[in-house]
Amino acid sequence: MLRVFWFVALSNRKSLQLFLKTLRGFALKVATFNINNVNRRLDNLLAWLDAAEPDVVCLQELKARDHQFPATALANAGYGAVWRGEASWNGVAILAKGVEPVLTAEELPGDPEDTQARYIEAAVNGVVIASLYAPNGNPQPGPKFDYKLSWGERLIAHAAELFDSGVPVVLAGDYNIVPEPRDIYVTTSYRDNALVQPESREQFQRLLDQGWTDALRKKFPNETLYTFWDYMRNRWPRDAGLRLDHMLLSKQLVRKLVAAGIDREVRGEDGASDHAPVWIELKV
Secondary structure (H helix, E strand, C coil), X not given: CXXXXXXXXXXCHHHHHHHHHHHXXXXXXXXXXXXXXXXXXXXXXXXXXXXHCCCEEEEECCCCCHHHCCHHHHHHCCEXXXXXXXXXXXXXXXXXXXXXXXXXXXXXXXXXXXXXXXXEEEEECCEEEEEEECCCCCCCCCXXXXXXXXXXXXXXXXXXXXXXXXXXXXXXXXXXXXXXXXXXXXXXXCCCCHHHCHHHHHHHXXXXXXXXXXXXXXXCCCCCCCXXXXXXXXXXXXXXXXXXXXXXXXXXXXXXXXXXXXCHHHHHCCCCCCECCEEEEEEC
C-alpha cells in the first residue's frame, strides 16, 4: 500500500507537494496581488494561481463592477471568492482555495459617505484576512492627498481594533506607501509624490507601532525589495522599482511565519500587471 501511495504521489507534482506539506505541518500560503484589471489579466492571474498554488489571495484594482468579477473562472480554478467591485477603478477581493471565505467586512469603518471599493475582510481557515487598496494621494497637496491621509487614519483605527481582538490577522494589500528610502530606487522623480511623503510614512510606522509585523522585512531585514515597477520609462528592465505592497501580521502569526517572497518574474510576463505578487507561508 505504501509503495502504491508513493507511486501516485511521485507521478503527480501537486500530489507530491501536498504530501510534503502534510509531513512538515500544514502551511497556509497567503498572497497579495494588485492585478490592475482582473478581467484584462485573467489569463495571467490563472497561470500564476496554477504555478504558485496560494491558499489565500488578496486582489486589488479589480477595475470591474460586481457582476463583471470572473467568479466562475476562478471557481473552475478551485477558488472561492468574496469581492467588492467598482466601475473603472479600485475593487478588492479575497480568494480561498477549496473553501468559501466568510465575509466579515466589505468597507473600512469611519466614513459612511465613502463609497470607494478599497477594503474587504474575510475569515479563512481560522485567520482573518484583509485585502486593502489604499488611495494613491496624487497630486499632493490637495483633496486627493487629504483623502489618502483620512483613509489612512481610518485604517489605523480599525487595525487597532483587530489587533486588540486577539484573533490572528493578516492585513495585506497595496498600501500605496513607500515605507523607507531604501524601498525605492535611487531617483529624485518621486520627491513630491504622495507615496513617499513624511505624512504617509508616519501612518505606516504607526501601524507597526501598534505591534503589527511587516512580514517581508521580518524575513529580509537588509535586502532591497521592490513590488511595483511603473510601465513608463523602461522601469521594469532597469529594475527601477518601489515597495508598495505589504503584508502585516498580528502577534499571533509572527512566530508562525516560515517563509515570504516576491514573485518578481510575474512582472516580466506579457500583459503583466505593474505589480508583482507578494506572499507568505504560515505554519498553522
